[in-house]
Amino acid sequence: MNPPRCRRPSTSRRSSTWCWCRKGPDVHLPNTTKPTEQGDERGKILVTIDQAGGLWIDDQPVPIERFGEALRAAVGTEQDPKVVIKGDARLTFREVRQAMLAVAQAGFQGVGLIAKRAGAEAKGD
Amino acid sequence: MQLNGSDMSLQSEINITPLVDVVLVLLIIFMVVVPLLLQGYDVDIPKTSAEPVPAQAEPLQVVLSIVPTACRILEPPAGEGLPADCRVTLNEQEIPATDLPARLAEILDGRPVNQRVLFLAADDRLNYEGVLRIVDLAKSGVGDLQIEFLTTD
Numbered sequence: 001m002n003p004p005r006c007r008r009p010s011t012s013r014r015s016s017t018w019c020w021c022r023k024g025p026d027v028h029l030p031n032t033t034k035p036t037e038q039g040d041e042r043g044k045i046l047v048t049i050d051q052a053g054g055l056w057i058d059d060q061p062v063p064i065e066r067f068g069e070a071l072r073a074a075v076g077t078e079q080d081p082k083v084v085i086k087g088d089a090r091l092t093f094r095e096v097r098q099a100m101l102a103v104a105q106a107g108f109q110g111v112g113l114i115a116k117r118a119g120a121e122a123k124g125d
Numbered sequence: 126m127q128l129n130g131s132d133m134s135l136q137s138e139i140n141i142t143p144l145v146d147v148v149l150v151l152l153i154i155f156m157v158v159v160p161l162l163l164q165g166y167d168v169d170i171p172k173t174s175a176e177p178v179p180a181q182a183e184p185l186q187v188v189l190s191i192v193p194t195a196c197r198i199l200e201p202p203a204g205e206g207l208p209a210d211c212r213v214t215l216n217e218q219e220i221p222a223t224d225l226p227a228r229l230a231e232i233l234d235g236r237p238v239n240q241r242v243l244f245l246a247a248d249d250r251l252n253y254e255g256v257l258r259i260v261d262l263a264k265s266g267v268g269d270l271q272i273e274f275l276t277t278d
Contacts, residue, residue: 030258084163115166
């Protein structure tokens with residue numbers, strides 16, 4: 001079952017309003033055998049790279065030149081935020097590496113790369 | 126059977142209606158929460174620095190290189206694994222990708238957890254899913270393996 005997608009108000013991206021809807025565009029997640037649990041989407045900054053290489057922060061498309069600024073705005077005053085990257089399986093590593101670099105330049109050193117367990121029903125598709 | 130002179134009879138069947146209610150509520154909660162759960166891999170991106178790195182007496186760093194000439198993963202790999210002839214370079218030694226977990230375990234298992242670090246240099250042309258499968262393979266060999274992507278920019 002896929003939950004409906006919702007659009008957060010752009011002015012209060014990390015608002016305390018509880019939103020159970022999935023964030024960002026649908027992508028075809030990479031299949032791997034032993035991905036580890038990363039918790040749920042809520043409370044994380046979700047960076048999506050769609051099949052065309054376009055960047056999204058949560059449910060907003062962001063041009064690469066504004067990415068760092070938009071990421072810092074998305075974090076706001078949140079303590080110890082975690083950034084996770086949901087990249088399409090058909091991307092080249094270059095496109096994902098550039099997104100990781102942009103995340104690092106925005107001041108984050110670690111990211112989570114989202115995958116789905118092979119054989120499991122797609123969770124991000 | 127009569128109780129206290131009335132016609133009330135004892136029910137011998139279990140009333141499953143409350144049980145079904147609880148199960149349905151749990152099922153709905155499960156269906157809502159599960160699609161939001163994420164799975165994946167934590168990786169680090171080293172910050173680039175102009176400072177020279179001090180020379181080390183012994184090679185502590187473990188570097189894994191993946192190039193498309195040795196491992197053809199330019200498209201999403203078919204099936205659940207990697208191409209059978211996929212080879213990777215671990216500390217300048219080319220090995221079959223299938224040997225990677227065992228080789229990493231040999232090198233890193235004796236180290237403290239915070240020193241179990243694998244530096245990964247992947248060619249830009251490689252397919253992202255293929256690279257993640259190699260990360261998956263590496264993590265299967267060593268518990269608590271930290272992955273650091275090497276960047277050239």
